[in-house]
Each structure stands twice: as structure tokens, then as C-alpha cells.
Amino acid sequence: MNAKFDVVITGAGIVGLAHAWAAAERGLSVAVVERDARAVGASIRNFGFVTVTGQRAGETWHRARRSRDIWAQVAPLAQIPIAHRGLWVLARHELAVPVLEAFAATEMGAECEVVSPGEAAERAPWLNVRGAQAALWSPHELRVESREAIPRLAAWLAEARGVHFFWSESVLEAGPRGVRTARRRIEAGRVVLCPGSDLTGVAGPYLADRPLALTRLQMLRVRPLPALRLGSAVMSDLSLIRYAGYAALPEAAALRAHLEAEEPESLAAGIHLIAVQSADGTLVVGDSHHDDAAPWPFASETVDRWILRHLREAVAVEDVEVIERWTGVYPIGGGRDAVRVTPERGLDVVVVTSGTGASTAFALAEETFADG
Template identity: 25%
Template sequence: MNHSYDLIVIGGGVLGTFHAYHAVNKGLKVALIEKDIQPQGATVRNFGQVVPSGMNTKWQNFGRESLAIYKDIQKKFDITVREEGSIYIASNGEEVQLLEELNSINKSNSYTSELLTAKQCLDNYPGLKKDYVKAGLFFPEEVKVEPRKMILKLHKYLRNIGLDIYMGETVMDCDALRSGVQLTTTKNKQFSAKKVIICNGSDFKILYPDYFEESDLVVSKLQMMQTRSQANYNLPSSVLTGLSIRRYESFTECPSFSSIKTKENPNSLEKKWGVHILFKQADDGSIIIGDSHEYASAARMEHLGFDLNMDIDNFILNEAKKIFDLPTYEIQNRWFGMYSQCKETDIYQKTIDEDIHIVTGIGGKGMTGSAGFAKKNIQSIFNLEHA
């Protein structure tokens, strides 16, 4: 088999896969190498919400590009995309003010959103508690996916259009040559490429430990859970609530955000554990609920532990029950995800010997921002901006 490529992408999660997708679409010969039999990291351990509405202006633009990409692929091949929209539900006057300000910002950015009254929210979202909701902001263009299925289906689609995918292959050596790069895996396979993009934090740590130690990467541990299937119940879109309004980057651009944040209790449990409450109905009728954020440096991620903190789960559940009266809150599944991100920048990027590009640390922006960001990054790496 010919193991020579224009581009090799290391890391089969959503960030690496969309880099490969855009390179293939540019007519390049591309391989994707993933160390596990199938992705195990943040790509499959998240809500599956594609919500540009929660991002700052820069990343909202990437997210909106991602929406178009997801929808375009879905027309050709089922990757579980459902265009059901997202709603932010305010629980008090301050959060209503932030929704109104974001709606105004959206108008200037030509991003569709719709303010809903408390009554409209109650009419549209069964089980929503009257004493919680004060208003809502709905984003009709946003989508959700089933992350554990989506990435596998996306890989299948990409194989169909010419991508070579090697699963269960760990790259141990990545050597820049006079022209191009040579890779060797633990199975003693050798690959060559004009360029390499490393999109997996674990591979980055193995291949370039010194750069990894010097990086400002931190890891966030997020706890989530999934109810049993909700009998005869339909949640019509993804739901983000008051704590999300107080956390997401898009709201930091609202004029009143800073003054509202100064009034918050710095010693609250939601601050201690980085909790905000999200609801998403999966394709089996269950509801996914979360999540929390605990942090450690990427080099010391073992400090976050391997166990679920049941105090956090119980807190999330108690807060969720204040918002929705679901048919059942019986939990069938609990898990945590690990997301790497940077302290000072919005994504980690480093180029080594011109042809090796490390791109990781996208944090919680991965499912929403990767497709749009990867399109621009492939254009930049291969000097295709004006092609």
C-alpha cells in the first residue's frame, strides 16, 4: 500500500476529522491516523450541541460556517444532524436583560434569534416550570447531533469520498525531512507526507513532550448524565438555562455583563464546580443533563481523578428539577469528558520545522467550531486562501 500523502492528520476526533474533510475537498491526498479503534475523547463525551450562539464574535463566525458544513454533509449522508434549534431560558431580570442585549447584537451580526415571552416558552417546552422562566431567546438555525454516532458516520462518509483512515495506530515518531515529514507507528508502519497536522493532545504529549510541558494547556473535567427514555415526551430543541447565560462567551460582549457578574456569589457551588444546566433530548428519547467544569494543567491532569463526584451530580440534578418537571429523572448513564484548552489563547497552535502543525486545545468549542475553523486553517496551511 502507498503510504505517501499530501497531508496526514493525527487524531480522529472532530477537530482532526474536519481538517481531513476540508483537505480532501481541496483535492489533496489525505490520511487520518487515530490511536484508538474509535475516538474515545472529548468528541464522543459531550452534549452534541452545535451552538454558535454561545460563542464570541470570532468563534461565532466559525460556528456559523460549521452549521452550513454539517447541514451540507447531512443532505448527502446521514451523520445524525437534527435542525431543531437552541433556546436560552432566563430565570430573572438580569438574565432577561442579557438575552435582550444579545438579541440586539445578533441583529447587527445578521444571526437569527427570536425573543420569546415566558408564556411562549411554557407553551413550547412541556414540563418547564412557571416559577423559573422569565423569557427565552431562540436560535432556529442551530443543530444537534449524536456525538458517539456522528463521528463514526462522518468517518464512513469521508472514506466514501477518498480519505484513508487508519484506526488503532499510534504515531511514535514524527520526523521532518528536507522536504516533507516521515511518520512511524507502533505497528512499524511508515508514512510520508508533505505536511502533518496533530490534533490530539495525547499524541502531542507523546511526540513533543517538551513543547507539551511548556504549553499553557489546561484540562477541564465535565460531568454529564442521561435519563431513561422519557415516555411520550418531546423536548423540541436544546435548552440552555440561566447559568449558561452567565457563563457563555457570547454574553460577555453584552453591555451589562460585567456589572451583573460582579453581583454573583463567588463562593457558590455553581462557581466552585463550574456548573451550568443544559438539557438535550437524545434520539432514544432520553434527556442528557449537565454539566460541570473542574480544571487542572494538562501536564497534571491526573489531579482531576478518575471518579465521578456524586456531590456534583446531585447538585446538577437538584438544579435541573427546579427548571423542568420531566416524566422521569431516573438516570441510566453517567460519565465525564476531558477537554483541553488554553489559559491565554482560544486554541493551541504551533508549527515545527514548517511542515508539522500542532492544533489542539479547542476546549468546549470543538463540536461547534471545529468544522469552520478547520476550513480556514487548511486554507492557511496550504496557502489556498486565494485559490
């Protein structure tokens, strides 16, 4: 039952799969061990929104650009459709306009445009520009349907890159020379643990001194009534004080103060709007953030209603039918968007400690294997 590979990876979420891709690209033999029968964690619960604009300046923004390019290269090979491209950020409050303008003037805004509500409506008639002050267009983003994309990526890695998957096996012990599950010992020259939100399991000893916590998000899938076709993702004012690429700008302080007074409930629930569209016309809409060491399993209807109000404010929907609701969890903290710990040569732990794994995992994985 024992097996031997150059690299063994724990976790078949996007971080584990990206590491499997990066190792296979280097010609290494790779095994991925996943405790569930298929990935059901954050990587399939997210928006599938590969976001560049709005990511924290520096490392995270660079990783997002590189990961977006890798998604664009891998998606057609793995038969993963790109649902749509680009992003509109709608400024509803006048204090949001200086934030968009300041962002557009940075290196990160180089290919973005700030346009009037009228021009935004012409280019994206589905936007609700009533009362809006301006909009930012970013051409950088991609959207994939994560619940389909993640299994397709795993299947393609298995078929086209020879990655071996051990499904329904938990890694119980790990060291630089391999891992042990209840069924087998898997030997490897290199071990990478990508445990997602499992901060206390096999990677626990290596993360114990990091100030990490968890946050839980509420998400919905809705059918717009009547049907409408978005050409890209949409965000709005609350995103400008949540996403570090905007929120770190001095201009964001006045907007934050205003929104704290005007939208206290949304801020308390960590709500900001992202809406993306699927091939069947439904919209994936979110989200809220509830920080908790042990995420509360009960979703709040009130929070969902607030999220849907923000959707109506940004998108010209008359009504929506809620098709699905779900929650997801990801790790936060440590003062970084991602943590890589290398306790010994040959053993790495990689955890995305922000809601950016779909946007940055491929670049993170390349960095892990950059030394060979």
C-alpha cells in the same frame, strides 16, 4: 509497510476528521492515524451540540456559523441525523433578562428573539417557565448524536472521499514530511496533529510553551418520566456567565455577582446546564468543569445531583431515570478558544482549547488549508 499521502492527520476526533474532510475537499489524498480502535475521546463524549449563539464574539462565533453550515451539508451525505435544531435560554432570575436583551441587540443576536415566559411555554411546552422571567430563542443550533455521528463521519470519509484510516496505531514521531508509528513510516507533504487532550505526547514539544491545562466534565443520560419531546436544546442562567458571547457583556456582571451568592456550589463545580435530546427520547444533560493537570477519574454524585436540579428548574420533567454517567476531558487555556501552531512549513498542530470543538472544527480545518 510504508505509505505515502498528500496529508497525514493524527487523531480521529472531530478536529482530525474535519481536517481530513477539508483536505479531501481540496482533492488531496489523506490518511488519518488514530491510536485507539475507534474514537473514544471528547468528540464522542460531548453533547453533539453545534452551538452558535453564546460563542465568543469574533473569530469563534464566525467559525461556529461556518461549521454549522458545513455540518448541515455533510450530515445528510454521511447519514448523520440532525436530532434537533435551535436553542432556548431560559432566564430564571430577573438579572438574566438584561443579559438576554443586550445579547439580542448585538450582531450575534440578529436572528434571535427574547420572549415572555408565556410565549416560550406556548412555543416549547416542555420548558419549565414557572418563576421564569424571559427566554431567548436562537434558531442557529444543530444537534447530532456524537457517539454515532463521529463513526459515521469517519466511515463516510473513507467510503466517499477515499480517506485512509490507520486505527490502533499511535503516532510516535511527527515532522513536516511524515509520521512514524510502531508499525510504519507514513510520508506526506503535509502533517496535521490533532491530539485533543494529549498535550504531552507527539504534539508536546510544539505546545510546551503554551499555558494549557485540562478540564474534566461530568455528564449524564437520563430518561424523562413521563416521556416528553424537546424540540431543541436548552440552557439557563448559569450558561450566561459561562459562555463568552453572553458573559463578556457588561450586563452579565450583576448576574454573576448574584449567582456567586445564590449558587456558590454550582459555580465552584463549574456547572451550567445544557440539555439535548436523542432519538430514543433520552436527554443528554450536563455539565460541570473541574480544572486539573491530571483529571481526577472519580465522578461526584453530589455534582450530578446539582446538574439534575438545574435540569428540573429549566425543563418540565416530573422525574428522571439515570441511564448513563460519564466524564470527558478537554484542554483549556492559552487565552484563545483554539490554538494552531505551525512550527515548520508543512507541520501544523491544531488544538481546541475550549469546549467548542464540535461547533468550530470544520471552520478551523478550512483555515488550516486556506493557503493551499
